[in-house]
Amino acid sequence: MNLIIAASSSATFPVLPSLLIVPTAGALVVAFLPRARKDLTKLVAVIFSTTTCALSLWLLSDFEYENHSDMFQFVSRQSWISDFGISWSFGVDGISLFLIVLTGILFPIAFLAVDPEHNDRSYFAWMLLLEAGVMGVFCSLDLILFFLCFEVVLVPMYFLISRWGHGNRSYAATKFFLFTMAGSALMLVGIITVAFLHADNVGGSVTFDLVEIAESQSIAQGTARWLFLTFALAFAVKIPIFPLHTWLPDAHTEAPTAGSVILAGVLLKLGTYGLIRFGLYLFPEASHFFAPVFLTLGVVGIIYGAVVAAMQKDLKRLVAYSSIAHLGFIVLGTFALNTEAIVGSVLQMVNHGISTGALFLLVGMIYERRHTRQIDELGGLQHSAPLMAGFFTVVMLSSIGLPGLNGFVGEFLILLGTFTAHRWWAVVATLGVVLAALYLLWAYQRVFHGPAEKENAEITDLKTRETLVLLPLLALIVFLGVYPKPVINRMENSVKTLVVHIEKHVSGFEEPVNRHSLGEIKIDTQQLEEGH
């Protein structure tokens, strides 16, 4: 309780609730705009989403990471259904901070980058509602509130795919909805059981407060393991973890460009974020117990996703499968259970959002020009669109994990941390680095290199608007690759707190660290100084 009081004094303006309220209000405004003023729709949507973005950046600048002992900051809490201990309870820590910022940045970019082909008002309204839902997931500290937001996200996404999508869109939308719905149905049961068991064991009234339940760890080991699985299933579908992934390629391929950007950029992270917040934090013992399973599935995802990606004929499908491989890295790092790997995972969530978001934007731009995503039908695009090729190259190299660009930092920390904990998993997972180069370079060659024929020879290069939309993403790709320190610094304390939490509640578990930190290896500092 003391942490809530301490933090709320620092921020008087309820910035976290406004992250939900602003886009929701935007959705309502857009929905009720007069039909005659169609020209205003996009403007209003952009204003509301940039306001949300500004709020998230304010959050970032006010976030304290040094000398801050509280786990969550900007905590705000309003009683909601007090009989059941459900409340509007929000808070942010270093783990959710950058996912909130990422969401804040990606939505305006998605708005500015692509226009819907029809029904502007409902399109933008759904998108804004989607943003509110995503923000809600990343800010919630109440299990029921979290679940609501987690589920609310499905509805706009369903409509975005089924109404503004491509070819086989209703199949893809239904598959997406049923898959994720089925996954999360059990989680609701899990959430209710957790709250009531907690109330039983601790005494007192029922509460759905995440921090209270997680800190007390009152649920018996065996039960907790089962309950963990109900959560993990929902997240595994969302991420998606092999073999629950087949909704993803369909949803990605058929979704409109902005939908794919948001889906890959933010929505998949609901799952990986969930694994950390409602997996490791809520069920430390069960997470530790099931870690080998998830580590293995992570490695399988890395290799499997890459191999299947290499064989895709549709460019968007290829990027979709590459996401499965990248998310495999994040799962791997999460369950390595040490600071380096988890920091790497959180960082990689952000990196993947930026890189894959940019990649989907570029694929969308190709599609707009050529009306095809079939790799066979493309070729030699670099000839007439050198700027686009340049952007694609940088984004591709970031996705491959080239040092100096953002993708490398996360991937390296994940592998390094995993190696410390479970070396053979890391050795195999590192092969994913080879495969990533294989499928992306091959795709690049077939799309951009070679002779350009017919329509491919006549495509226009990037327009100013498109360049301006891509530039911020490109800047982030370089910045996070060269100077990730400010980001890592803000994540690190929260991750360390989490690891300590796991150590405290799992008997016999100590954070896997290197031999130097264990004290087995000593540096003779005096000699070192002389050496310099």
Place this chain on the structure above:
Amino acid sequence: MIDLVWLIPAFPLLGFLTLICLGKSVREPVAGWLATTAMAGSFLSVLIVFIGMLLEKNENRQTVFTLFDWIPAGDFKVDIGFLADPLSITMCLFITGVGTLIHLYSIGYMHGDPDFNRFFTYLNLFAFSMLMLVLGDNLLLTFLGWEGVGACSYLLISFWFRDPSNATAGKKAFITNRVGDWGFMVAMFLIFFNFGSLQYLEIFDILESNQIAKTTTTFIVLMLFVGAMGKSAQFPLYLWLPDAMAGPTPVSALIHAATMVTSGVYLLIRVNPIMVEASTWSTGLIAWVGVGTALFAASIAVAQTDIKKVLAYSTVSQLGYMVLAVGCGAYTAAIFHMITHAFFKALLFLGAGSVIHGMNGEQDLRRYGGLRSLMPITAGTFIIGWLAIAGVPPFSGFWSKDEILAFAWNKSPLLWIVGVITALLTAFYMTRQVILTFFGKPRYLDAGDAGDAGDAGDAGDAGDAGDAGDAGDAGEIKPHESPWTMTLPLVALAVLSVVGGLIQLPFSSSTKRLEHWLEPATFHNETHLHLSSSTLWVLALLALVSVVAGIGIGLSTYLKEKIDKQIFEKTILNNAWNFDATVSRFMGGPGSKAFAAVAKFDKQVIDGAVDGTGQIVKKTASILRRSQNGLVRTYALGIGIGAIGLLIWFLTRTTI
């Protein structure tokens, strides 16, 4: 003055950024001169640092400059920091020196290319990455440069991307190197796990004050060697280098001969304190892979018909010598050969580029001949390069090769024998190349006929030379000497190829300048030669005999035509022992089939299971919906059966 070390990579970085921002707004030669100036600025900075270092005492010649924290997470921390010591500055000297010359050369060579600016943008980015590689004070920063040069190599090999074979070659280079990078990464994980740091000097200090198990150091060395095999093109990961010749010739000279390909060797020398702690079988393995690659590649070079392919295999072979030296613990000799090789191989490549330029893009040796009088400067400098690489005293290559061979004998006479056979082959194939190009009758006049050898093999993937646009048919070739921007670098490199040996002469301790200079970086870890000076003289003499024999056989085969050349130009050698073809066949056959099988599994089994579940639900539902037929009778029947069932259940429960 050593403090200025950050300027060294800053110049090419600045050049790169300027060129990116300017884009197409500057006209042709400006971009080239900008990039060249950036390189020259970098070279000057190296000189300043070098002089500053010379003024210091030996023990003060190792300095670390940290710019900022790069990745600090948990117990892990690496900086963007530079390690200025004799080893890194030596590397910088020839990278920026040869680099500046090649930039200058490229202004002439790339003249008229529509992507002139793009070329120099990449070239500056390459130089920056290469300098980061050698100056990095920790393994991860070296890895940054390592991957950066790999990416630039990819971009430059596939520079003329309209030709699919160039694009394929670029991709092949990157992916093959990535296999090596896997080893590099695993090595870094191992080092961090065991030492808690990736910083070179910290690692070395820990090694000194702690007992590290031999298996650990051995594994680290082997994994780093896997990385080196990729970058420095050792068997079996050499496959990408011959194909990399698809790039413009200055790229082949700078990246695929003088600098990037030596970074594997550099890496192993940089970690020499770990190398000496590894078990002898692992360093023995390195030596054998090196000498094996040297022999293997030299044998292939004998039968190549493309002027650049001969040089490419020759580079693989020479890199084999350097790796052999590393395996023998002869770090100075490896660096020595790296430097002389940078001079003469860059010279040979640029000379070849000049020939190709003058021949309007023709690369087939069988269509050259008699070019000596038409391209006097190119021919003269190329001949110097030939004598240097063949190992004729007093040219630079003789001294460096001789030193490596002495260490090879020291480790095992068998290694020496293989090395000497390679030297013989080297002298032979280089003689063949020089004679076919510059001597004999001109053969480029026989239009349409691709020489007398049956298969036109490698002639197909010509397409080189910047202004090859108007090459047209070979019939109209008018060989001419190249402009001064191209010949000046040739002359400079020729001079260096002659006198390069002076930096390390074996006569007395005081003439071994390079060895003393490198001491702060080799930490007295060099193997000591236990050979008497008479043994050394005999070995040198025998090596010289083999060189003379190689040149002699070459002359009598190709100049005097006393020996039938078919004896040497076997098809299997031309096809590189079919190794490349076998690997390609595997990748295209079983390899891609396995990938396709996984994709099929995904579509049919995993997605099939999902759709199957959907179908089952649908079928079940369509059966069940029959019960909802709206007839009250049916519902009444259901209620009745249910009631009876409940009654029976209730009764059985109570009676028991």
